[in-house]
Amino acid sequence: MSKICLIVGSPRKNRSCNFLIDQAIDGIKSVDGEFEINKIQITDFKLAPCNGCDQCLRPPHDCPLAKDDDTIELEKLLLGSDALLIAAPNYFGSVSSQIKVFIDRSRPWKMKSYMLKDVIFAPLASTGLRNGGQGVISDLINFGLIHGMIVVGNAMGSPVLEGNIPITSLQKFGLKEFVGKGEVDELGGLIAKNTGKRVAELIIKMKK
Numbered sequence: 001m002s003k004i005c006l007i008v009g010s011p012r013k014n015r016s017c018n019f020l021i022d023q024a025i026d027g028i029k030s031v032d033g034e035f036e037i038n039k040i041q042i043t044d045f046k047l048a049p050c051n052g053c054d055q056c057l058r059p060p061h062d063c064p065l066a067k068d069d070d071t072i073e074l075e076k077l078l079l080g081s082d083a084l085l086i087a088a089p090n091y092f093g094s095v096s097s098q099i100k101v102f103i104d105r106s107r108p109w110k111m112k113s114y115m116l117k118d119v120i121f122a123p124l125a126s127t128g129l130r131n132g133g134q135g136v137i138s139d140l141i142n143f144g145l146i147h148g149m150i151v152v153g154n155a156m157g158s159p160v161l162e163g164n165i166p167i168t169s170l171q172k173f174g175l176k177e178f179v180g181k182g183e184v185d186e187l188g189g190l191i192a193k194n195t196g197k198r199v200a201e202l203i204i205k206m207k208k
């Protein structure tokens with residue numbers, strides 16, 4: 001069975017990033033195949049910020065901080081996945097601090113000879129305004145590339161009508177109206193759903 005891990009990167013558990021991840025899960029489920037889906041709320045995991053001790057550079061490449069936080073629990077859900085999707089909010093053009101800590105603390109997985117190599121990786125971003133999500137996507141792409149993952153976008157449907165950057169927004173496509181409380185960003189949702197679908201289809205393709 002293929003394993004897909006999805007991370008909600010916001011400290012808010014039930015808002016835009018969660019919406020994107022749920023849409024991506026819908027996309028995965030629309031594909032004919034057997035998938036173990038592990039949805040992670042990053043805020044549920046106590047992760048200490050990297051202190052730069054560089055212990056992960058030396059065998060056995062273990063992080064001393066992992067003894068006192070939830071890294072091991074997170075590793076169990078994440079490592080061995082065929083694909084990883086992260087939805088992060090735009091905080092000043094970058095990812096949330098929770099996701100930044102996660103990224104930095106993932107260094108041992110790279111130092112233990114690229115444990116995430118060839119995992120399919122898809123970045124998603126939610127933002128208050130349309131602009132700014134690019135920085136989040138770029139941070140996540142760099143994370144994926146530095147780990148040797150295979151970074152993908154949605155590339156589904158019509159690029160003109162559906163857009164091809166997986167960013168959602170509180171601002172409506174019409175640019176003047178804003179999405180009100182309880183409304184959803186349909187475009188963002190569609191893109192996230194297509195991203196999940198693409199990832200699932202790609203796993204099947206690669207395993208053939």
Ligand SMILES: Cc1cc2nc3c(=O)[nH]c(=O)nc-3n(C[C@H](O)[C@H](O)[C@H](O)COP(=O)(O)O)c2cc1C
Nearest residue numbers: 010012015016017089090091092093126127128129
């Ligand atoms: C500290 C902080 C900084 C933010 N900076 C920006 C920003 O620079 N540009 C922007 O468009 N939205 C910004 N936002 C808004 C969030 O990106 C937006 O509300 C996002 O959808 C939050 O995701 P969530 O609903 O999953 O928590 C910021 C929010 C916070 C809390």
